[in-house]
Amino acid sequence: MVEISKTKALEIHCKLWEIRLFELKASELYKDGTLPGFIHLSVGQEACAVGACLALNRDDFITSTHRGHGHCLAKGADAKAMMAELAGKETGYSKGRGGSMHIADVSVGVLGANGIVGQSAPLACGAAYTAQVKKTGQIALAFFGEGASGAGPVHEAMNIAALWKLPVIFFCECNRYAELSPFDVHVSVPNVSARAKGYGFEGVTIDGSDVMEVYSSVLKAASKVRQGMGPILIEAKTHRWHGHYEGDPMNYLDRSERDPDNRIDPIQRFESDFAETLELSPDDLLSSKKKALALVDQAVEFALSSENPSSALMMEDVLS
Amino acid sequence: MNQSNQKDKKDKPLKYYSAVTRAFREEMIRNENVVLIGEDVGESGGIFAQTKGLFSEFGPDRVRDTPIAEAGFTSLAVGAAMTGLRPIVEIGFEDFLTACMDPIVNQAAKLRYMLGGQVKVPVTMYTFGSGGLNAGPQHSQSLAAWFSHVPGLKVVMPSSAKDALGLLKSSIRDDNFVLCLMCKSLIGSREPVPQENTEFLIPLGKAEIKRSGEDVTIVAVGAMVRQALAASKSLSGEGIETEVVDPRTVSPLDIDTILESLSKTRRLIVVHEAMSPCGIGAEIIAQVVETDPQLLECAPLRLTPPFAPSPFAPCLEKIYLPDAEKIASSVRTMMS
Numbered sequence: 001m002v003e004i005s006k007t008k009a010l011e012i013h014c015k016l017w018e019i020r021l022f023e024l025k026a027s028e029l030y031k032d033g034t035l036p037g038f039i040h041l042s043v044g045q046e047a048c049a050v051g052a053c054l055a056l057n058r059d060d061f062i063t064s065t066h067r068g069h070g071h072c073l074a075k076g077a078d079a080k081a082m083m084a085e086l087a088g089k090e091t092g093y094s095k096g097r098g099g100s101m102h103i104a105d106v107s108v109g110v111l112g113a114n115g116i117v118g119q120s121a122p123l124a125c126g127a128a129y130t131a132q133v134k135k136t137g138q139i140a141l142a143f144f145g146e147g148a149s150g151a152g153p154v155h156e157a158m159n160i161a162a163l164w165k166l167p168v169i170f171f172c173e174c175n176r177y178a179e180l181s182p183f184d185v186h187v188s189v190p191n192v193s194a195r196a197k198g199y200g201f202e203g204v205t206i207d208g209s210d211v212m213e214v215y216s217s218v219l220k221a222a223s224k225v226r227q228g229m230g231p232i233l234i235e236a237k238t239h240r241w242h243g244h245y246e247g248d249p250m251n252y253l254d255r256s257e258r259d260p261d262n263r264i265d266p267i268q269r270f271e272s273d274f275a276e277t278l279e280l281s282p283d284d285l286l287s288s289k290k291k292a293l294a295l296v297d298q299a300v301e302f303a304l305s306s307e308n309p310s311s312a313l314m315m316e317d318v319l320s
Numbered sequence: 321m322n323q324s325n326q327k328d329k330k331d332k333p334l335k336y337y338s339a340v341t342r343a344f345r346e347e348m349i350r351n352e353n354v355v356l357i358g359e360d361v362g363e364s365g366g367i368f369a370q371t372k373g374l375f376s377e378f379g380p381d382r383v384r385d386t387p388i389a390e391a392g393f394t395s396l397a398v399g400a401a402m403t404g405l406r407p408i409v410e411i412g413f414e415d416f417l418t419a420c421m422d423p424i425v426n427q428a429a430k431l432r433y434m435l436g437g438q439v440k441v442p443v444t445m446y447t448f449g450s451g452g453l454n455a456g457p458q459h460s461q462s463l464a465a466w467f468s469h470v471p472g473l474k475v476v477m478p479s480s481a482k483d484a485l486g487l488l489k490s491s492i493r494d495d496n497f498v499l500c501l502m503c504k505s506l507i508g509s510r511e512p513v514p515q516e517n518t519e520f521l522i523p524l525g526k527a528e529i530k531r532s533g534e535d536v537t538i539v540a541v542g543a544m545v546r547q548a549l550a551a552s553k554s555l556s557g558e559g560i561e562t563e564v565v566d567p568r569t570v571s572p573l574d575i576d577t578i579l580e581s582l583s584k585t586r587r588l589i590v591v592h593e594a595m596s597p598c599g600i601g602a603e604i605i606a607q608v609v610e611t612d613p614q615l616l617e618c619a620p621l622r623l624t625p626p627f628a629p630s631p632f633a634p635c636l637e638k639i640y641l642p643d644a645e646k647i648a649s650s651v652r653t654m655m656s
Contacts, residue, residue: 061403094435097434098436114427115426116422119423119427122391122396122423124399153392159392160386320495
């Protein structure tokens with residue numbers, strides 16, 4: 001395992017909880033009708049977002065998916081402006097014009113969640129191309145799922161990234177279901193990481209429920225791609241606790257998959273496997289969880305007390 | 321700045337495809353964030369020699385060949401534009417735009433809006449379209465109307481070398497995704513243009529009266545502008561004076577210039593190479609009638625190909641496309 005400071009360990013722990021609590025709160029507010037539209041939650045996948053984003057620099061870029069709340073929070077987006085966006089408020093990241101699937105904070109390198117499956121990969125290549133041309137030393141990481149791994153833009157992105165030796169990491173969150181259908185409906189090989197070989201670069205499969213494994217894998221990959229050695233594909237096997245969308249009855253799950261006792265919990269795993277090694281006391285864990293809870297509570301309060309967007313905003317930013 | 325209506329003595333003839341090269345070269349010298357990507361834009365200099373010399377002048381970082389995978393490299397260009405570059409993207413033939421609809425329609429056009437104004441997407445995409453070269457159904461289309469239906473995009477159609485130069489330069493300086501629909505049939509056409517290194521820009525969103533006349537307004541786009549001008553010349557000999565309006569930018573459309581022309585002529589013909597249904601002609605006529613139902617003294621006319629794909633056989637394509645003769649004959653009918 002890669003060595004990390006206690007501060008970093010606490011940051012990881014707090015971020016895991018911030019995402020978990022943010023998502024659970026969003027689920028609750030969606031059920032009671034406070035949040036409109038469609039939302040896709042990443043409960044159970046927190047280790048992927050946190051491990052990957054905390055291994056990047058603040059000015060590195062990420063592109064995300066329709067299931068992107070965790071990625072945005074992990075990269076440093078503000079929970080208040082995020083929850084406000086989910087609620088369709090003027091104080092939201094997109095001024096209430098984008099919603100859950102389009103949250104971005106360019107100031108911390110979040111180029112946006114995206115509602116079109118597969119587009120995160122070539123968009124990240126674009127950011128990586130900018131870094132390459134301008135020689136800034138930045139890299140880009142594209143989150144996508146195993147469903148997107150069959151989409152043309154992902155393959156076109158991998159090919160061009162390899163040809164151009166772009167500083168980009170393709171990070172596949174393999175959460176076992178693409179929308180309502182299981183892995184083997186979408187992917188013709190046991191591991192998505194095998195795709196990398198076809199384009200001539202390295203692909204690895206890791207345990208996406210182990211935040212420390214994700215963190216060290218991305219740290220290693222980031223160092224290589226930053227040196228101009230071309231792209232790397234990381235496939236993180238993880239678990240989506242909720243449905244494709246909130247309200248999904250999940251009829252596709254069998255009885256054992258439905259049993260909450262059988263869920264793999266990345267936060268519990270971090271606390272039980274690493275707290276001692278990282279010298280985190282029960283008090284440390286409790287206080288970082290409390291800190292996360294306070295952030296989420298503030299976010300909800302901010303969102304609910306914010307104004308609806310004015311009608312003038314409807315026509316703003318259509319063009320520059 | 322806008323010198324398009326004036327002819328300078330020093331103007332030298334330039335070919336349409338060379339206007340493309342010159343616009344890119346001047347803008348790449350002016351701003352180091354301008355890059356050029358696409359199939360065969362590099363060392364080969366392009367199918368029509370439209371990027372000749374740029375690779376050797378600006379190097380492989382700024383002039384880069386891509387795989388033949390339009391969806392991927394268009395999306396890449398959007399990502400690059402969001403992070404500080406100003407990519408020019410070539411799509412060889414206009415018909416291939418269908419291979420990269422998502423990055424144009426769902427990404428480039430909407431990202432600024434969706435992301436709360438946090439980003440801009442300064443991409444200039446240019447492509448060679450329209451018919452007249454017997455290129456068949458998948459290499460002859462004019463898709464301007466499709467993209468004019470999407471908020472967040474600008475759509476430009478240069479009808480001459482001079483317009484290509486001025487409109488491309490303005491497109492590259494624009495902070496939005498601008499789609500420049502070039503005409504294959506104009507590739508080798510020549511026109512005097514201002515000398516190199518003059519600040520020659522044609523503003524986007526501004527139509528030009530290519531010829532003044534009192535009797536009928538012909539709104540023509542792309543290669544149809546030349547045909548309309550040729551028709552006007554022969555009609556003039558018969559005592560009919562037409563006014564030819566070239567919108568130059570079809571989205572956003574400069575309807576004011578068209579309305580102004582119609583307040584004089586009160587007769588309207590719209591000519592384009594795309595089919596009639598839901599097309600630019602339909603939009604122009606709708607806007608005219610909505611503005612003033614009394615403005616036209618007779619029914620307007622859309623002169624377009626029939627509702628079928630563009631046929632390959634030269635004899636069929638000739639029947640299919642509008643031309644000077646058909647325009648002149650429509651004008652005569654309207655005036656009779």
